[in-house]
Amino acid sequence: DKGRYRHFMLKEIFEQPQVVNDTLEGRLVNHKIIIETLGANANKVFADTRAVQIIACGTSYHAALVAKYWIEDYLNIPCLVEIASEYRYRETAVLPNSLFITISQSGETADTLAALKKAKEQGYLGTLTVCNSPASSMVRESDFTLLTRAGTEIGVASTKAFTAQLVSLMLLMVTIGKAQGMDEAKEKSIVDALEHLPNEIQSALEQAEAIEDLSEAFAEKHHTLFLGRGQQYPIAMEAALKLKEISYIHAEAYAAGELKHGPLALIDKEMPIVVVAPKDNLLEKLKSNIEEVRSRGGQLFVFADESANIQSSDGITVFPIKSQYAITAPMVYTIPMQLLSYYVAVIKGTDVDQPRNLAKSVTVE
Numbered sequence: 001d002k003g004r005y006r007h008f009m010l011k012e013i014f015e016q017p018q019v020v021n022d023t024l025e026g027r028l029v030n031h032k033i034i035i036e037t038l039g040a041n042a043n044k045v046f047a048d049t050r051a052v053q054i055i056a057c058g059t060s061y062h063a064a065l066v067a068k069y070w071i072e073d074y075l076n077i078p079c080l081v082e083i084a085s086e087y088r089y090r091e092t093a094v095l096p097n098s099l100f101i102t103i104s105q106s107g108e109t110a111d112t113l114a115a116l117k118k119a120k121e122q123g124y125l126g127t128l129t130v131c132n133s134p135a136s137s138m139v140r141e142s143d144f145t146l147l148t149r150a151g152t153e154i155g156v157a158s159t160k161a162f163t164a165q166l167v168s169l170m171l172l173m174v175t176i177g178k179a180q181g182m183d184e185a186k187e188k189s190i191v192d193a194l195e196h197l198p199n200e201i202q203s204a205l206e207q208a209e210a211i212e213d214l215s216e217a218f219a220e221k222h223h224t225l226f227l228g229r230g231q232q233y234p235i236a237m238e239a240a241l242k243l244k245e246i247s248y249i250h251a252e253a254y255a256a257g258e259l260k261h262g263p264l265a266l267i268d269k270e271m272p273i274v275v276v277a278p279k280d281n282l283l284e285k286l287k288s289n290i291e292e293v294r295s296r297g298g299q300l301f302v303f304a305d306e307s308a309n310i311q312s313s314d315g316i317t318v319f320p321i322k323s324q325y326a327i328t329a330p331m332v333y334t335i336p337m338q339l340l341s342y343y344v345a346v347i348k349g350t351d352v353d354q355p356r357n358l359a360k361s362v363t364v365e
């Protein structure tokens with residue numbers, strides 16, 4: 001039932017504060033992260049883990065790419081991420097003491113499942129799935145399961161499942177870290193950020209009307225670029241995927257530092273450029289990337305932290321986002337990106353919940 005919403009996708013976007021609460025339920029105890037459902041053996045495997053390999057497709061792959069930033073930053077262990085359709089068909093080398101992780105909303109994606117079956121023959125320490133479907137093949141085939149609690153997702157374009165994946169991956173990252181002696185201060189700083197996340201997502205949702213107005217600027221365009229740096233680069237990739245999927249506008253994401261290596265040639269006044277600019281250690285570098293684009297006549301739409309000190313001016317429209325914690329900023333900045341693709345699709349009159357040529361669960365390769 002769509003309730004008061006025009007599409008399931010919009011309903012699912014607005015469910016995200018609750019989805020985050022549900023995903024955290026019972027897992028934050030006295031400001032500590034405890035996941036009881038992984039089973040006793042998991043901690044032993046986590047203590048021995050010296051590398052992580054993550055496999056997924058589509059939106060779930062973008063969640064994996066964000067997790068890579070966290071795992072290498074907080075745990076200082078290598079994290080490799082690959083799309084399932086590549087991994088399953090090539091000769092792969094396994095780093096010693098690696099943990100194999102799949103991420104999937106449906107738990108039935110054919111390529112991801114095949115990659116998991118292959119991994120079981122390859123000498124990993126163990127296999128773990130971050131999955132939204134408790135009764136799925138991936139849950140059955142994996143040693144360990146961390147359930148995301150997004151509830152049933154009906155819109156073909158994944159929204160709330162993505163947010164639940166990111167929250168779950170953060171819980172998992174800390175759980176692996178604790179098995180390896182992560183200090184309490186680090187854990188507490190992550191718990192603080194997670195506890196504030198539902199409210200931060202709520203205030204991002206309050207931008208819906210402003211983003212609906214903004215979407216007019218995209219509906220007639222044929223291309224859009226999304227820029228981010230660091231852990232926001234995968235968020236830019238996810239934003240580009242959403243826009244392609246439901247509004248049929250060609251979109252690409254670039255790590256902002258890569259612009260001068262080619263894509264700057266695309267910039268003219270017909271090319272809208274969306275930038276995700278949270279307050280982090282890369283903000284100053286991102287600002288110079290913004291200037292590179294503006295000075296070449298690009299039309300910039302910058303989603304920036306309130307305190308980022310980027311002003312709207314000729315060629316730049318700024319949308320303030322409240323996100324106090326750098327680590328959870330990917331979840332917060334995802335919200336305006338989802339809303340943007342949604343409202344552009346509505347103007348274009350596409351079938352938002354059931355975009356052409358796509359299926360919710362890709363059980364054939």
Ligand code: F6R
Nearest residue numbers: 058059060104105106109157158
């Ligand atoms: C994008 C989308 C797809 C899925 C992909 C993987 O909005 O829905 O890209 O993310 O097909 O599906 P799961 O997560 O079920 O393995």
